Amino acid sequence: MEKHYQGYLIDLDGTIYLGKEVIPAGKRFIERLQELELPFLFVTNNTTKTPEAVADRLAKEFDIHVGANTVYTASLATIDYMKEQDKGNRVYVIGESGLVDLILSAGFVWDEEAPDYVVVGLDTAINYEKFATAALCIRNGATFIGTNPDKSIPTERGLLPGAGSFISLVQTATQTDPIMIGKPNAIIMNEALKVMQLEKPHVLMVGDNYETDIQSGLQNGIDSLLVLSGFTTKAAVSTLPEQPTYVVDSLDEWIF
Template sequence: MSYKGYLIDLDGTIYLGKELIPAGKRFVESLQSKGLPFLFVTNNTTRTPAVVADRLATEFNIHVGPETIYTASLATIDFMKDDAKGKKVFVIGEAGLIDLILAAGFEWEETNPDYVVVGLDNEVTYEKFVLVTLAIQKGATFIGTNPDKNIPTERGLLPGAGSLIAMVETATQTPPIFIGKPEAIIMDKAVERIGLNKADVIMVGDNYDTDICSGIRNGIDSLLVLSGFTPKAAVPMLPVAPTYVVDSLDEWDFDQ
């Protein structure tokens, strides 16, 4: 079928760490030339949409607006607003998460927050883990931005937010509410933002456990590209097959 809109992963699909995936750039440019709506749906919480858009332009010569980027940070904010437990929050994360949460009207509170949010933090300390552990024990709602155990980079697979979240879960014996792919929270909001029905969009990504399962688990067709996390050798053993599999996004037929 011919899809009316595209939900697209970034790291491992459009670029790999600091290296451009040329077929990813051509894929985005094809969408732009055809006038097809797209939304980058990323579990990365370290950068704001504006910073992501600037990075795409300056590092990879891909020119898109911040409104085309929906991060797990934005989905976390949307969840907390809908949940409406309170406005006090403590966060393990970086500027792309913390700045957006505070700008959305939430207040920083280390001792008795309503929410504890744990995302990727390259400068995380033991003391931060202590604070979130104690806060969750006091009743704070435990939110994990995304379950990604690893991040694909040019150096290899590095620890992801899911690894930090697992440590907090172990310390508190409390399971988190996960926001990012493959959870319904981020996917339902992404479909709402792109303004189409689930049947009319396709999820494109390199990671079966997050990108493709976000489609499978939420009634959205999926396109697995073998340019990042999931290797070709794993495809025959996947528990539920993606709707489509390609070695490169150059192989994709927009009119099929």
């Protein structure tokens, strides 16, 4: 028997769209949520784009119209986490504008000598000097934060190195474990719940990837809905070590 949930945490790629193609049932799922005035939050490990850019892409490419306030990225979760620590506001960041600009606009100050935090995310303009600066700062006492554990990212060229690969390099170089923010870790999920102002029993995590989306639910006591429109296949469901709360072939099957 399906519960009636007060809010939905939703993945994007593989759930609402697949690469550059909209998933029609995903689009209808969002439109039904809007019609019912049920709160939802897109939770994404992507740190290269701002929430405004994500919302703009949804509108222009997929005809899905949502506010930027419905998009919660690992960048925002990183900022919210750092603000709660009362440690300081000096930071060195490996990342792109969707991470760096948001952190600086939130009041943090760039420091390559003695920052309070070193944040490592995806950076397609990465070079040795950035890694060297990060490693030296962490060895000097900076708190090491990883935006998300994704070791690779799917692209038209194939699987390319993701933030998790960069984080692993810095981890090896410093012999220091990072505080990991993104899915399936607890930090991004807890921060997302604070944004929604809802408790775990009243929220459903919706996604296509068992390793990230569904594990976000399983590891954090949140019900999960696996949709077989992207990463995890129907054939794999029976072999999963722990089952999601629900599994559907299409989001059209979901009853609110």
